[in-house]
Amino acid sequence: MDWRSLPSLNSLKTFTAVAETKSLSAAGRELNVTHAAVSQQVKSLENFLGLQLVVREGRGIVLSPEGEQLFEGLSRGFEAILETLDELLREDIARPLNITVTPSFAVSWLMPRINDFRLKHPDIELMLNPTAEVVELKPGGVDLAIRFGKGDWPGFDSELFICTNFAVVGASCLIGDKRIEKPEDILEFPWLSEYGTNELTIWMESQGVVPTGKLNITHLPGYMVLEGVRRGEGISATAKMFLEADIATGNLKVLFEEGVYPGTGYHLVTRPGVKRPPLKAFMSWLRTLRPDLEDC
Missing domain, CATH: 1.10.10.10 (Winged helix-like DNA-binding domain superfamily/Winged helix DNA-binding domain)
Incomplete structure (x- = not known):
């Protein structure tokens, strides 16, 4: 033309x-x-x-x-x-509202609350994709990603939703009376890692720790990692917010926290531009549940 x-x-x-x-x-x-x-x-x-x-x-x-x-x-x-x-x-x-989210966040935070959204918005069809993989946000595809990090993803809109540090944790029944004073002290324990992630390895490298032998690492879906940590099957690096109750009761011990992704948290990540009505409704609902961000 x-x-x-x-x-x-x-x-x-x-x-x-x-x-x-x-x-x-x-x-x-x-x-x-x-x-x-x-x-x-x-x-x-x-x-x-x-x-x-x-x-x-x-x-x-x-x-x-x-x-x-x-x-x-x-x-x-x-x-x-x-x-x-x-x-x-x-x-x-x-079109269904397509949301990608980490398995740990889906199981520990989103699923216990999602029924409230369904009751308030029965006309919106949801498609939840719990995966550790970074899924591309394309028009007509994924509408929203809920991801952990610093929020610095170029080319996307990122809104801090929940701030929480990652912490290296282990069950009291696994750690026992062993004194954990330096990163090298956790090398002897089995590690549980979520599929597609390597937080513990990255953290150990940032601390300057180089294992002398092969580490005992098991890769699992996110929800299985949390349950395995609770049962004492291994230590892991995970968002502290998921395990606050277990830490408070003494079932879990925080082995290291300072220096593990300080000042970061879960973000709502979307494509720039006008958001379609179902997405706006879902994000508005999430904001009503957002904790106070003043201390972030």
């Missing part, structure tokens, strides 16, 4: 509003612009076409034969555009 042969869309839209209302002032109110702006757009279109499209008659206007012909064609075109947009919007609203 030769776009340079077409007048501006704004002038075509303005003319159509004038033709529908038979008034420059009424068209201005419809388009939320001034009478002068409407007159200028119509005059610009007439100059572009070399045709007179409107004729003043008393206090109003009437269309010339050429104006009537143009209005008929533009009406069909704009109606087709509106029908297409309406169909797209209906399909977009009806």
